[in-house]
Amino acid sequence: MPVEVHVVSQDEFDDWTASKRGAAAADAALAAQELSVDDLMARGADIYNASCLACHGAKGEGGLGNAIAGSAIAMGGVDSHLNVIVNGVAGTAMQAFGAQLSDVDVAAVTTYQRNAFGNNTGDVVQASDVVSYKEG
Ligand code: HEC
Numbered sequence: 001m002p003v004e005v006h007v008v009s010q011d012e013f014d015d016w017t018a019s020k021r022g023a024a025a026a027d028a029a030l031a032a033q034e035l036s037v038d039d040l041m042a043r044g045a046d047i048y049n050a051s052c053l054a055c056h057g058a059k060g061e062g063g064l065g066n067a068i069a070g071s072a073i074a075m076g077g078v079d080s081h082l083n084v085i086v087n088g089v090a091g092t093a094m095q096a097f098g099a100q101l102s103d104v105d106v107a108a109v110t111t112y113q114r115n116a117f118g119n120n121t122g123d124v125v126q127a128s129d130v131v132s133y134k135e136g
Contacts, residue, residue, distance in 0.1 A: 033104060037111070037124055044112025047105050052113075055093060060117030064093055069117035078125060081110055082133045098134070103127040 008016070035043070048056075055065035068074050073081055085106055088096035097106065104127040114121045 032128060034126055040108045040111040044108035047109040048112050068113050069119065074113045075119050075121055078123060079133060082130065085110060103130040106130045
């Protein structure tokens with residue numbers, strides 16, 4: 001197996017390790033961001049209206065997609081709910097949003113669906129929950 005060796009100065013090496021640390025810290029900061037319920041609901045409503053409403057309806061009544069109001073998935077286990085949003089449902093119009101939405105946005109729209117349209121579960125899903133879910 002060919003091995004590439006880069007000879008760099010100590011300064012270059014220090015810069016490189018610092019930049020790696022910076023990127024990791026930025027990712028961790030984003031995942032650690034805790035939003036208030038109000039912020040999650042407001043952000044979730046925006047995402048729902050832009051990306052989900054067309055199929056799931058303005059009141060969560062459904063249409064091309066299943067109803068979210070009273071949905072056993074939106075009111076059941078959080079992991080099953082995240083599974084549908086992150087991975088989609090193969091062979092249906094429900095696409096995987098895991099790569100399109102940031103972890104904070106997945107958290108917000110999940111919280112929104114669990115508490116809007118009369119689904120008053122009281123559940124709050126944060127970005128850190130989405131990260132844990134994705135890591136399995
Ligand atoms: C192009 C249409 C479409 C869009 C856009 C869409 N969905 Fe779906 N969604 C579906 C369909 C169809 C199903 C039913 C899949 C099946 O047969 O299990 C579904 C199912 C679901 C379910 C499970 C509901 C249940 O009780 O079965 C959830 C939760 C869900 N979608 C969330 C979302 C979220 C969140 C968004 C926006 C980020 C979104 N969907 C955008 C079509 C869509």
